[in-house]
Amino acid sequence: MRAVVYDGPRSFAVREVPTPEPTAGQVRVRVVQTGVCGTDLHLHEGRFMAAYPMVPGHEVVGVVDALGDGVDGVEGVAGVAVGELVAVNPNAACGTCEYCREGRALLCDALTGIGSNLPGGFAEHVVAPAAQVFSVEGLDVDTAVLTEPTSCAAHAVDVIAPRHGSTALVIGAGPTGVLLAQLLRGSGASKVTVAAPTAFKLERATALGVDATYLMDRGDLAGDVQALLRRSGGSGYDVVVDATGAAVVAEVLVPLTRSGGTAVFYGVTDEEDRVAVSPYDVFRRELTIKGSFAEISSFPAAIAAMRSGRVRTDGLVTHRFGLDDYGLALEALRSDRTAHKVVVVP
Amino acid sequence: MRAVVYDGPRSFAVREVPTPEPTAGQVRVRVVQTGVCGTDLHLHEGRFMAAYPMVPGHEVVGVVDALGDGVDGVEGVAGVAVGELVAVNPNAACGTCEYCREGRALLCDALTGIGSNLPGGFAEHVVAPAAQVFSVEGLDVDTAVLTEPTSCAAHAVDVIAPRHGSTALVIGAGPTGVLLAQLLRGSGASKVTVAAPTAFKLERATALGVDATYLMDRGDLAGDVQALLRRSGGSGYDVVVDATGAAVVAEVLVPLTRSGGTAVFYGVTDEEDRVAVSPYDVFRRELTIKGSFAEISSFPAAIAAMRSGRVRTDGLVTHRFGLDDYGLALEALRSDRTAHKVVVVP
Amino acid sequence: MRAVVYDGPRSFAVREVPTPEPTAGQVRVRVVQTGVCGTDLHLHEGRFMAAYPMVPGHEVVGVVDALGDGVDGVEGVAGVAVGELVAVNPNAACGTCEYCREGRALLCDALTGIGSNLPGGFAEHVVAPAAQVFSVEGLDVDTAVLTEPTSCAAHAVDVIAPRHGSTALVIGAGPTGVLLAQLLRGSGASKVTVAAPTAFKLERATALGVDATYLMDRGDLAGDVQALLRRSGGSGYDVVVDATGAAVVAEVLVPLTRSGGTAVFYGVTDEEDRVAVSPYDVFRRELTIKGSFAEISSFPAAIAAMRSGRVRTDGLVTHRFGLDDYGLALEALRSDRTAHKVVVVP
Amino acid sequence: MRAVVYDGPRSFAVREVPTPEPTAGQVRVRVVQTGVCGTDLHLHEGRFMAAYPMVPGHEVVGVVDALGDGVDGVEGVAGVAVGELVAVNPNAACGTCEYCREGRALLCDALTGIGSNLPGGFAEHVVAPAAQVFSVEGLDVDTAVLTEPTSCAAHAVDVIAPRHGSTALVIGAGPTGVLLAQLLRGSGASKVTVAAPTAFKLERATALGVDATYLMDRGDLAGDVQALLRRSGGSGYDVVVDATGAAVVAEVLVPLTRSGGTAVFYGVTDEEDRVAVSPYDVFRRELTIKGSFAEISSFPAAIAAMRSGRVRTDGLVTHRFGLDDYGLALEALRSDRTAHKVVVVP
Numbered sequence A, B, C, D: 001m002r003a004v005v006y007d008g009p010r011s012f013a014v015r016e017v018p019t020p021e022p023t024a025g026q027v028r029v030r031v032v033q034t035g036v037c038g039t040d041l042h043l044h045e046g047r048f049m050a051a052y053p054m055v056p057g058h059e060v061v062g063v064v065d066a067l068g069d070g071v072d073g074v075e076g077v078a079g080v081a082v083g084e085l086v087a088v089n090p091n092a093a094c095g096t097c098e099y100c101r102e103g104r105a106l107l108c109d110a111l112t113g114i115g116s117n118l119p120g121g122f123a124e125h126v127v128a129p130a131a132q133v134f135s136v137e138g139l140d141v142d143t144a145v146l147t148e149p150t151s152c153a154a155h156a157v158d159v160i161a162p163r164h165g166s167t168a169l170v171i172g173a174g175p176t177g178v179l180l181a182q183l184l185r186g187s188g189a190s191k192v193t194v195a196a197p198t199a200f201k202l203e204r205a206t207a208l209g210v211d212a213t214y215l216m217d218r219g220d221l222a223g224d225v226q227a228l229l230r231r232s233g234g235s236g237y238d239v240v241v242d243a244t245g246a247a248v249v250a251e252v253l254v255p256l257t258r259s260g261g262t263a264v265f266y267g268v269t270d271e272e273d274r275v276a277v278s279p280y281d282v283f284r285r286e287l288t289i290k291g292s293f294a295e296i297s298s299f300p301a302a303i304a305a306m307r308s309g310r311v312r313t314d315g316l317v318t319h320r321f322g323l324d325d326y327g328l329a330l331e332a333l334r335s336d337r338t339a340h341k342v343v344v345v346p
């Protein structure tokens, strides 16, 4: 089969590799399409969990085309019939580290990731343990391809656990911000505002049901903070999420958070970034600052939200590339201001 | 002013009483309309917190028409300007009992209730502490009159704290069931089903956005349970709520609850009722059974949900009576199968 | 090796069976001693997860004596060195059922249990996945043998999540009640009372640090309830746990629970038992009823509690039998009123 | 009566003022002794909620000596009989601001504080609403004087909600650190370490039951962090609390926190202080940063913990001054390295 293969940072080729065979307990999926996201840019640079030779691609939707031993007999497991449309959860825990033994799989010391340290979905086929393969039959493939990002957002909702009746502000209107805003909307937040600097992304957010939007001015973050505080009625938002990955934005979360509220680092900043926080303010106003990292068991919640319309996706996929154009796909993600969600079709 | 006044159980008259003056810290409200609910039937019978002479009516919407000393200067408190449309939170805690001192006001040993042990809203005017008066400016009065029931439902959502991605089943499609189902829909439940025996109430539920409905057969509860389990996919619902007040229904909550899920006694059964519960089932499947009683600090969440459309109310008010017809209003509530929400206009 | 082997309900023999070899990822443990508990009586009768031929024994402490492939290389995993004293977590989840995929392993549809559907510890050796083997180096073997029951109690504490400053009542002073009472004592409950009908068990509870005890009269449960309510100051206990397994006791939990509090079915009643619950009381006083079943990831918490002295065990083991006397061990558990914890030494 | 009276920042005198009379709902307390704490130093400088003329003193223990109207009849309220030993909760909420109406009294916009914006306990008498007066009959006055600091710590435990089996590190061994460490010990933390630069305070912590201590070197915080990480086994502590109020310490909380854990700003830093936080680290390791401010409804939990011995206080009071020596008391607190808890006796 053909696949995007990295031999090292920034060095990849689209080439022929052996089509993988599913081993015991595994399922093979013929890839329909795979989403590209910021993590793929990081992996391109050799950061994160990159392990070579590497086939990236962790937002996979496809059709089951072969089953490993012991799989077809597993009862009660959806999504293992040959021919079924499925989404693949890339993440799995080791089961034996100190965190796994405490039942906290997402904190696992030795996470495996399809598309980072295991072969991923920018390829014609991918194999995965049956437990990581979920039926998305009945969903449109442009919805289904967003299952993994929606799962991350569903996990963030678990982390945030918004008080019923909260107000929420999501900064960043990429696919991630738009998905998370919708989930917050359906998870107890009574008013969800999305702020970002690009109008068409905010229009998409509005079309998909968020309550309010605010157009930021990249040159005047302080002005944005003032305007957003004013719009909140002066006291800030119960939940404030960075979904940009920009440290300058992460730093303004605390001042935008209402007393007793929660600021969330959801965007992925650089490891070297530092933000200044006032411990007095956190103490005096009893604020909470939290991080939400990926997900490990949120596919069921994400798929349920997509099926019920709590999360809508119409119009989010704006760019589609063939496997051979993987470089162009990365480039679109990096610098095409008209791109929202970019996907690759093998 | 004119008011419904009880001198004892089942003995009331609509008569002239002195118009109340707001004392320090109080607000007087000219009543626009007041909802009638099952509690009023209980009070009619002399149960609950009835204290004579009693003016019932705890679901009040009205217009502020006088302020007691010290009220207009209170900063940051919405809803105290003369002329403002307001809803009145009937419940207040004593502040000094053991529960109040632990910060658990709703468990207060000495709750006061406007419309039960304090004069209520089936009258031309009602007085209330400013802290219990909330602006509902901009809401339709037929929405605003549902603020108190929505607040009870908002509190129930806090009690239930549905896991994100849960399925929920609400049994009972009175105003209460329909409001709670909508709030669960917007609080993390990915699919909400409402079950009840009257088709038009289910149609209203559907119109207001619940995901699914099931028409019960009052003569075959066992059959309903089987059918509802089948619809759940066999393993039940993560959250199952009784919103009927019928003990026979309360008894089937546990078998309808999915492993790890929560059964909620929200309907008000008789004090003498007992339901049979299997402690083994609760243990083996790690179920939770909970009660949710009224509310004390959920008006802000309820009003926010109404403003944002998380809770919709169009068409819920089906019957409207004048003060002089209070007896007819009770009668409609008791036995008119075409009644959904009944309100009284003074 | 020699082992207790059941061929069917009530039909067992102590006989020679092949010593198991650890397969990949497994560890073999030479059993030092294994606790006997009520579950073993249930298994004896053929109930629960019994699967024949069955070697029971799920409270195992022993010494690692062989490692399967791939085990010794696993980094950061305690308890896999040959010669190390270890306790074995009997329970594991399937990883693929609907509950496992939601990250709720304990609700797994297909739990495996060492000592029920996998060969257990009433034998000279037992094998277990490395992930289920925990170092208890430094603990006394009469403490270490209580790791599994302490883990169940640790899970119950997670389920109960006592409000800080709560009062707690544990009914039943078997090993289970005494362990759970100590954990509640160290988990936010400001006063823990243990009630049971046998004085020496209460004296043990006192010696191990519970705050208060109450000697029950098996012939007058109603009198006990009155006396216990009086001792609570009249309003009951914030947390009330059944650790007897008797349905008559389970039924009095709710009346003993303080408003806003939690009643816990921790004892294992018969599947057929039903208790009468007042839905009005649960609603009006906002009670919670919960079940706590076994554990799956609580060994680390249990071992930590034993190491720090939060849980003490001195004097709990009162009876010790050889493997050949397994029948006597069961008999002691069943009817010797002087027995507290019974263990079997192979 | 005599009282410490401030007319402005740093300007106080001990002088005769009218003995206050309790108004309706109030209780007058003859002060036995009042604790001095860092907040009194801040008030001395005119910061915090200082309002002149000001009588400071918010850690009051005394004897009820007069009751206002309506108090003696209040049923079920402990601590209102004349002659009873009581502690006084200084804090009360307004009841009408947006936070109060949401039931979040501690976030109140208009908190009143006895000893800051209301006359406090560095005086012969103090008046307080009955709801703020708690019986401490039976406790030693040197224990009872620590009720308010213990209540703050009890609130912090509610904020932290330690996972059962957690490890905890408290930095700072002033009275506050020592009290909080004990409460964490009794609230699910399986091992609690206290770190501070002064040996005798650590010895006191050990004597009062904390699991481990670490002697810091004020000149080498980086070295302390390394040593503390090593002692944790390398991965840090599940809960890390600053109880020093030093921003340099607050900044090292995050690196000392184990993945999935919680860093707590409990010490009161300067408003101008900023600490550098890595948003990537918070995101990747799913950390939580929280603040805990004072308390409003934690007196019952604190008193219960003191009564049951969960919190012990023997030896904490090291310095005692008369009212006339208030300046010396402040000075001891500020710079006497042998002082642990300082109290003032009128």
Ligand SMILES: NC(=O)c1ccc[n+]([C@@H]2O[C@H](COP(=O)([O-])OP(=O)(O)OC[C@H]3O[C@@H](n4cnc5c(N)ncnc54)[C@H](OP(=O)(O)O)[C@@H]3O)[C@@H](O)[C@H]2O)c1
Pocket: A037, A038, A039, A149, A152, A153, A171, A172, A173, A174, A175, A176, A177, A196, A197, A198, A201, A216, A218, A243, A244, A245, A246, A248, A249, A265, A266, A267, A268, A269, A292, A293, A294, A295, A340
């Ligand atoms: N925690 C998790 O589990 C998780 C999961 C998925 C993604 N993420 C992270 O979430 C972030 C967003 O992902 P995405 O796929 O939605 O990215 P994206 O498509 O690049 O969108 C980023 C959004 O942030 C805005 N933005 C970027 N820098 C900004 C700045 N300095 N000021 C104001 N706005 C700024 C962008 O503005 P424009 O509108 O002008 O483009 C855009 O709206 C990334 O860091 C990603 O790695 C985290």
Ligand SMILES: NC(=O)c1ccc[n+]([C@@H]2O[C@H](COP(=O)([O-])OP(=O)(O)OC[C@H]3O[C@@H](n4cnc5c(N)ncnc54)[C@H](OP(=O)(O)O)[C@@H]3O)[C@@H](O)[C@H]2O)c1
Pocket: B037, B038, B039, B149, B152, B153, B171, B172, B173, B174, B175, B176, B177, B196, B197, B198, B201, B216, B218, B243, B244, B245, B246, B248, B249, B265, B266, B267, B268, B269, B292, B293, B294, B295, B340
């Ligand atoms: N916990 C709280 O805070 C709170 C707050 C408000 C109300 N409540 C309680 O909630 C309950 C519902 O209130 P509501 O105002 O919505 O009442 P309602 O208008 O009388 O509606 C009751 C619903 O339950 C159905 N029902 C009644 N008995 C039934 C039975 N035996 N089998 C099946 N369905 C049955 C009714 O069927 P039909 O469709 O055929 O009429 C109707 O759909 C009452 O008990 C009320 O007191 C509790």
Ligand SMILES: NC(=O)c1ccc[n+]([C@@H]2O[C@H](COP(=O)([O-])OP(=O)(O)OC[C@H]3O[C@@H](n4cnc5c(N)ncnc54)[C@H](OP(=O)(O)O)[C@@H]3O)[C@@H](O)[C@H]2O)c1
Pocket: C037, C038, C039, C149, C152, C153, C171, C172, C173, C174, C175, C176, C177, C196, C197, C198, C201, C216, C218, C243, C244, C245, C246, C248, C249, C265, C266, C267, C268, C269, C292, C293, C294, C295, C340
């Ligand atoms: N949920 C879980 O994860 C879990 C884990 C372990 C055990 N368990 C269950 O917990 C229960 C206790 O276990 P155990 O090993 O401690 O049992 P045990 O040694 O038999 O102790 C039972 C205790 O309950 C008392 N008791 C029994 N029936 C009573 C009655 N009718 N009235 C009053 N007291 C009564 C006993 O009284 P005497 O003092 O007179 O003997 C004894 O104190 C069992 O049902 C067991 O299966 C549950």
Ligand SMILES: NC(=O)c1ccc[n+]([C@@H]2O[C@H](COP(=O)([O-])OP(=O)(O)OC[C@H]3O[C@@H](n4cnc5c(N)ncnc54)[C@H](OP(=O)(O)O)[C@@H]3O)[C@@H](O)[C@H]2O)c1
Pocket: D037, D038, D039, D149, D152, D153, D171, D172, D173, D174, D175, D176, D177, D196, D197, D198, D201, D216, D218, D243, D244, D245, D246, D248, D249, D265, D266, D267, D268, D269, D292, D293, D294, D295, D340
């Ligand atoms: N959040 C709340 O509700 C609340 C309640 C009460 C108090 N507080 C705050 O908690 C903090 C502690 O109160 P306290 O009464 O216990 O104060 P304290 O008696 O002054 O004790 C402070 C402790 O921190 C240590 N310390 C101070 N600066 C340090 C530094 N730079 N490096 C290392 N250790 C340092 C001190 O060291 P030595 O051992 O050398 O003296 C001492 O052990 C204060 O900021 C106070 O305002 C907060």
Ligand SMILES: [Zn+2]
Pocket: A093, A094, A095, A096, A097, A098, A099, A100, A107, A108, A109, A110, A111
């Ligand atoms: Zn792991």
Ligand SMILES: [Zn+2]
Pocket: B093, B094, B095, B096, B097, B098, B099, B100, B107, B108, B109, B110, B111
């Ligand atoms: Zn009260």
Ligand SMILES: [Zn+2]
Pocket: C093, C094, C095, C096, C097, C098, C099, C100, C107, C108, C109, C110, C111
């Ligand atoms: Zn499973």
Ligand SMILES: [Zn+2]
Pocket: D093, D094, D095, D096, D097, D098, D099, D100, D107, D108, D109, D110, D111
């Ligand atoms: Zn307030």
